[in-house]
Amino acid sequence: MEFQVKFDINEKIFLRNPESSEVGKLMVKKSIDLIYDLGFEQFTFKKLALEINSTEATIYRYFENKHRLLLYILNWYWCYMEFLVTFKLENVVDKKERLKIIVHLLTHEFAESTNQFDYNKKLLNQIVIAESSKVYLVKEVTEINKNEVFKPYKDLCGKIAEVISAYNSKYKYPRSLSTTLIETSHHQQYFSVNLPKLTDVSSKNNSEFTNQFIEDFLFKILD
Amino acid sequence: MEFQVKFDINEKIFLRNPESSEVGKLMVKKSIDLIYDLGFEQFTFKKLALEINSTEATIYRYFENKHRLLLYILNWYWCYMEFLVTFKLENVVDKKERLKIIVHLLTHEFAESTNQFDYNKKLLNQIVIAESSKVYLVKEVTEINKNEVFKPYKDLCGKIAEVISAYNSKYKYPRSLSTTLIETSHHQQYFSVNLPKLTDVSSKNNSEFTNQFIEDFLFKILD
DNA sequence: TATTTATAATAGTATTACTATCATTAAAAA
DNA sequence: TTTTTAATGATAGTAATACTATTATAAATA
Numbered sequence: 001m002e003f004q005v006k007f008d009i010n011e012k013i014f015l016r017n018p019e020s021s022e023v024g025k026l027m028v029k030k031s032i033d034l035i036y037d038l039g040f041e042q043f044t045f046k047k048l049a050l051e052i053n054s055t056e057a058t059i060y061r062y063f064e065n066k067h068r069l070l071l072y073i074l075n076w077y078w079c080y081m082e083f084l085v086t087f088k089l090e091n092v093v094d095k096k097e098r099l100k101i102i103v104h105l106l107t108h109e110f111a112e113s114t115n116q117f118d119y120n121k122k123l124l125n126q127i128v129i130a131e132s133s134k135v136y137l138v139k140e141v142t143e144i145n146k147n148e149v150f151k152p153y154k155d156l157c158g159k160i161a162e163v164i165s166a167y168n169s170k171y172k173y174p175r176s177l178s179t180t181l182i183e184t185s186h187h188q189q190y191f192s193v194n195l196p197k198l199t200d201v202s203s204k205n206n207s208e209f210t211n212q213f214i215e216d217f218l219f220k221i222l223d
Numbered sequence: 224m225e226f227q228v229k230f231d232i233n234e235k236i237f238l239r240n241p242e243s244s245e246v247g248k249l250m251v252k253k254s255i256d257l258i259y260d261l262g263f264e265q266f267t268f269k270k271l272a273l274e275i276n277s278t279e280a281t282i283y284r285y286f287e288n289k290h291r292l293l294l295y296i297l298n299w300y301w302c303y304m305e306f307l308v309t310f311k312l313e314n315v316v317d318k319k320e321r322l323k324i325i326v327h328l329l330t331h332e333f334a335e336s337t338n339q340f341d342y343n344k345k346l347l348n349q350i351v352i353a354e355s356s357k358v359y360l361v362k363e364v365t366e367i368n369k370n371e372v373f374k375p376y377k378d379l380c381g382k383i384a385e386v387i388s389a390y391n392s393k394y395k396y397p398r399s400l401s402t403t404l405i406e407t408s409h410h411q412q413y414f415s416v417n418l419p420k421l422t423d424v425s426s427k428n429n430s431e432f433t434n435q436f437i438e439d440f441l442f443k444i445l446d
Numbered sequence: 447t448a449t450t451t452a453t454a455a456t457a458g459t460a461t462t463a464c465t466a467t468c469a470t471t472a473a474a475a476a
Numbered sequence: 477t478t479t480t481t482a483a484t485g486a487t488a489g490t491a492a493t494a495c496t497a498t499t500a501t502a503a504a505t506a
Contacts, residue, residue: 039363041361046461054484055485055486055487056463058484058485060464065464133356134360136418137353137354137357141417154420154421172439173436173439176414176423176424179410179411179421180403180407180410180440184407187406188399190360191399194359194365194368195364197380198398198402199402200395200396217400244453246452267492267494268493268494268495269494277453277454278453278456280453280496280497281453281454283496288494288495289494448505449504449506450504451504453500454501454502455501456497458495460493461494461495462494463490463493464492465490468485468486469485469487470483471482471483471485472484473480473481474479475478
């Protein structure tokens with residue numbers, strides 16, 4: 001069984017809903033490939049337009065700028081991640097097991113879907129690791145936060161915080177720990193590949209390393 | 224007693240050593256003010272040139288681009304931080320106390336120096352929190368890492384890792400924990416001010432909050 | 447005094463990050 | 477079926493960015 005999930009992305013993020021047209025869908029899908037290939041700094045609407053055989057003007061009708069497009073992609077990711085967490089935790093009663101599942105989700109690549117219209121989840125994952133902080137580490141953060149564009153991140157954080165609190169109700173910082181889990185899993189994955197001396201990774205499987213590091217530290221904190 | 228510290232910054236980072244001339248020193252000092260004011264994305268050499276009554280061309284003789292200038296500033300910061308850690312740990316024998324001093328340093332603003340030629344440490348601190356990840360979260364990271372431009376960060380990480388290992392020699396991930404301390408202190412400070420719902424901060428003093436969160440989590444991991 | 451070196455002043459280019467206009471086409475409404 | 481509308485593509489244009497190059501001048505050094 002294959003299935004696709006759709007999310008209602010906050011309308012403040014786009015000028016026109018990319019889900020409402022073929023070019024729109026294509027530009028989001030291709031932007032994931034292109035941001036992965038070029039990095040966010042080198043990524044431009046001109047290059048994306050070329051890639052989808054369209055024009056800059058068309059893309060500008062959907063997104064105010066490339067920062068908004070990245071925000072759109074990340075909103076989709078955060079929604080997807082919350083969905084995945086909910087899905088994978090279904091019927092799992094053991095509270096420790098629930099946390100382990102979350103850590104595994106945060107530290108491993110997504111399964112690639114066979115559906116050609118789906119986003120490439122492997123690349124999406126890499127974009128989240130390398131580029132996600134660039135959407136909030138900007139001067140205008142307070143201004144753009146007013147439109148609730150970070151709600152899916154906060155919701156994901158809230159959901160993980162609940163599982164943390166269910167495991168140990170006395171722990172005082174469930175939300176901070178939750179964001180730390182998320183951000184640290186990105187950092188450690190990035191560092192273990194690109195700047196390994198900043199980690200304790202030993203050669204091989206860095207997803208597995210990150211998983212172990214985070215699981216170890218999570219249960220030491222909560223037990 | 225007032226004193227100034229100088230560091231030998233890796234020569235691969237600049238084209239001409241900004242320490243070797245007055246304009247050079249001025250451009251680094253002013254760039255800290257300007258990056259703080261505008262954010263790294265809006266910061267340009269043109270604006271900096273205007274600020275120091277010089278020209279773009281002059282700045283380009285010192286730094287290849289603004290990314291390199293940021294890297295220079297962060298190298299200075301990492302060196303300074305390692306110096307501060309060394310200085311503050313001098314004669315402190317108690318291993319727990321040594322870790323507490325490090326966490327305090329990572330989570331609190333620097334004292335502002337009265338010397339007008341010094342960098343503004345308060346702003347520098349804010350730049351490190353909001354902009355530092357932008358120097359390594361780039362496509363060319365492997366290429367630029369070859370010139371050892373991240374050595375001061377790795378050294379700082381190594382120094383903290385030593386203190387961690389001295390406290391608990393059995394802990395398996397001293398380096399990863401060390402980078403996690405550093406990066407998490409940035410995140411939590413940034414989030415507690417700008418996106419507080421991603422944390423457990425309660426109104427007031429966010430430096431104190433971050434300090435408590437990190438200290439709590441550090442000793443739960445190591446004890 | 448001659449020579450080197452750094453800087454300021456100036457000019458110029460390619461690219462980026464947009465905005466605006468208009469003709470064409472496809473879809474929706476009348 | 478015709479009319480209206482909405483979206484797109486094609487094209488043009490602008491201000492700002494991220495540079496590179498040239499030259500005159502001033503300061504430092506030999």
